Amino acid sequence: MRIAVLGTGQVGRRLATKLVELGHAVTMGSRTADNADATAWAAETGGTHGTFADAAAGAELVVNATSGTVSLAALTAAGADNLRGKVIVDVSNPLDFSQGFPPKLVVPEEGSVAESLQAAFPDARVVKTLNTTNNQVMVDPGRIPGKHNIFLSGDDADAKKQVTELLTGFGWAQDQLIDLGPLHTARSTEPVVLLWVSLFQALGTEDVNIGVFTP
């Protein structure tokens, strides 16, 4: 599949590399066409790179791996026409580091970044997922034994089905995936990154994820 990964940070590079390994044609998008991280990534992996708009234009599916506080700007730069009808896999989290560590959660007017993106691009199909754990675990869940979970939120059943296929390609078992339902449930998973940060600090490992327990 032709996939755009928007964002050149750790999360974007990790996801993009895994997607190349899985045989997808991946273009990494960034604000400028000559982003150093994107250029280096493309040279290393055989992927391609370009502006947010370049990446989105050629893609069948778009991964938003930008910081949640700038995601709306990034997708606006990608262009509504380049997003129309497409699945947007939103892995972003909105953290405010302006007062240093620890970060504070930013709650967009819509309730979550995912909802704000869906409102801005009503013809795209936003699915929130993978945003609750470390980037290495995202693409290699077997790093942590046990039935820990990944959540999906979205309003389009077919889009969630496509994303489920991506996730199982990453190694997530079906019974590790929890479909929380409508996209508005993204407001309940975006803050989980803060818990991940606390757990990383308290337990001293980046390989941390949560799992759901019921009787």
Place this chain on the structure above:
Amino acid sequence: MRIAVLGTGQVGRRLATKLVELGHAVTMGSRTADNADATAWAAETGGTHGTFADAAAGAELVVNATSGTVSLAALTAAGADNLRGKVIVDVSNPLDFSQGFPPKLVVPEEGSVAESLQAAFPDARVVKTLNTTNNQVMVDPGRIPGKHNIFLSGDDADAKKQVTELLTGFGWAQDQLIDLGPLHTARSTEPVVLLWVSLFQALGTEDVNIGVFTP
């Protein structure tokens, strides 16, 4: 121990009842001395009730089970003199239902309700805990099998030790308790109530809690 439980909602009543059962002298505090829920609760359980200030004045330990959006007002009514030196077990969560369901998280300027209470009452010792699951599970963790977790956040080691004793009294095993460290980590657990709401809706049971997985 003489314990004040501030708040007459489901969470407050559940905690207060369990504390009476465990042999503590519990006073339920509310805005007014004649609160109907508190009066009924006291008649049922043999506990006592009064204003926030009545309850806090006589207590060795204070449980804040008010809604996070009004906790600062409730503790202000309880009075700084009545809180001085005392452990405040803060189980509150700040949710905004003003636009209906689903609620939105409110992030206080300080980062969390717990931090805002500690800032307002620097002579008290705030410990955030129990706020991440259902009130029945809080006082009866065995309702859910497996190693699910409860988190503690606080700046005072002795206060966290006292709270740990309370939690083990409720049935939490030592290895279910995760000390996240400083009180500022409360900003990472207060949003978890939103995930609880999503899971309740998606899975159809109130007996839901999360657990932490590492290699």
